[in-house]
Amino acid sequence: MxxxxxxxxxxxxxxxxxxxxxxxxxxxxxEFPWRETTDPYEILVSEVMSQQTQLGRVVDAWEGFLDRWPTVEALADADRAAVVGFWTDHSLGYNNRAKYLHEAAGQVCTEFDGEFPQTPESLQELMGVGPYTANAVASFAFNNGDxxxxxxxxxxxxxxxxxxxxxxxxxxxxxxxxxxxxxxxxxxxxxxxxxxxxxxxxxxxxxxxxxxxxxxxxxxGDFTAPDVPTQPSFEGSRRQFRGRVVRALSEHGELELDNLGPRIRVDYTPDGDHGRDWLRGLLEDLSEEGMVQLREREGSTVARLQE
Missing domain, CATH: 1.10.1670.10 (Helix-hairpin-Helix base-excision DNA repair enzymes (C-terminal))
Known part of the structure; x- marks a missing residue:
């Protein structure tokens, strides 16, 4: 400086x-509803949802999520595929955030006896909670943040x-x-x-x-400001296709690659540039993240959401 x-x-x-x-x-x-609460679970949900979504659009999703899973215990007991499906249906960004939120709820219940940690440092022990989110939860839930x-x-x-x-x-x-x-x-x-x-x-x-x-x-009158990173285009992105995979498997359950592919992109052809190999790579990424299960059946690869 x-x-x-x-x-x-x-x-x-x-x-x-x-x-x-x-x-x-x-x-x-x-006025946002999460500003009217000091419940760390409700605030964590709002913070994770807000990471990639405009605040005005988060309100309905946040309220719907809490109606379905009103407590950290309810979320910990939930079927993860249902949580990921909710995330996809509400266009809340990367689906692995739903997975991490579900796992964090389990940690609170099993590792912290149902009580949220209260400092930015200890909150970072929760799955998917980085420094910014940990500090926000510590601030807004416990008035204990930086x-x-x-x-x-x-x-x-x-x-x-x-x-x-x-x-x-x-x-x-x-x-x-x-x-x-x-x-x-x-x-x-x-x-x-x-x-x-x-x-x-x-x-x-x-x-x-x-x-x-x-x-x-x-x-x-000089209102220049630090460069703001631009959000990559969603249309046609890998993130968009990942979301379509989750949505299709949520709706149809188990699908073979050639039944899943056309539901993901209209130009899917089994042996084309965006065919089985492309789709298998997408699914293997989701499998490594614990979101999708893959298995071989009668010479075909079959995908379903991780239970």
């Missing part, structure tokens, strides 16, 4: 900056306070800003700021951004 950038941040009135964001968030913010740094937070810090596009710098400044013992409110608030007032195309005045007084971008 340059001396100029450090000086700009060090000169901030942190009390006023913090009070401004708190007041803005508490006065008006988007400062969250996601794409929205990086954009806010870069624009408002001149924090350079460097992960260590973002982590340090996000931590400096967050008041002690307030990770639940603070992390919700700063992510909300980045998700509403300080989007890629900002709406500073319309959203009443509470940091306009200190914001370098607002004062200069």
């Amino acid at each position: 340059s001396d100029a950038d450090s000086g700009r941040f060090d000169d901030l009135d942190l009390v006023a900056v913090r009070d401004g964001l708190r007041g803005w968030y508490e006065t008006d913010h988007r 400062a969250v740094v996601d794409t929205n937070v990086k954009r806010v810090l870069y624009r408002a306070f001149g924090v350079p596009d460097d992960d260590d710098a973002f982590e340090q400044r996000a931590s400096d800003l967050m008041p002690d013992g307030e990770s639940r409110l603070w992390n919700n608030a700063i992510m909300e700021l980045g998700g509403t007032a300080c989007e890629q195309t900002p709406s500073c005045d319309e959203a009443g951004c509470p940091w306009r007084e200190w914001c370098h971008a607002y004062q200069t």
Whole structure:
């Protein structure tokens, strides 16, 4: 971080900056049902669902998931194929996230006696829970997290306070800003700021951004921001075909390759570029992840969802 950038941040009135964001968030913010709970299971489900899906679309899926599996014990006891099928039906991204969520529920029940671990470090012991998700659950369920740094937070810090596009710098400044013992409110608030007032195309005045007084971008009109990775096209992607495999096996049960193939892509031909060899490779990946079972029967390969 340059001396100029450090000086700009060090000169901030942190009390006023913090009070401004708190007041803005508490006065008006988007209402999502997972913001109304401190149940770590419900929050974990929301975090995993939100990894690849817009928040507005997550609400119905989250509510439907919890209606079907209302507790961590219910999810642990569920049939994994049903959980994966739900994930696919609601277009929630990579199906292995459903598998990991199911396995994490089992861990909570068997390894933690039904009680969720409460720190970011211990939450990472759960299957599929990385540093970001662990910190979010610790923050929102137990008010026991560190400062969250996601794409929205990086954009806010870069624009408002001149924090350079460097992960260590973002982590340090996000931590400096967050008041002690307030990770639940603070992390919700700063992510909300980045998700509403300080989007890629900002709406500073319309959203009443509470940091306009200190914001370098607002004062200069330069609203550039760190590069945001683009999401690979879903149409025609391997991820799309994996989802079709799971959906077809959920609907039809056990299928031979040549019965499954045409349900996955219209140009499937057994000996073509997108034929048996291509489909077998797709299925072997899913098998290695524990999502699909493969077996040979009378000279044919047969696939079904892992039970």
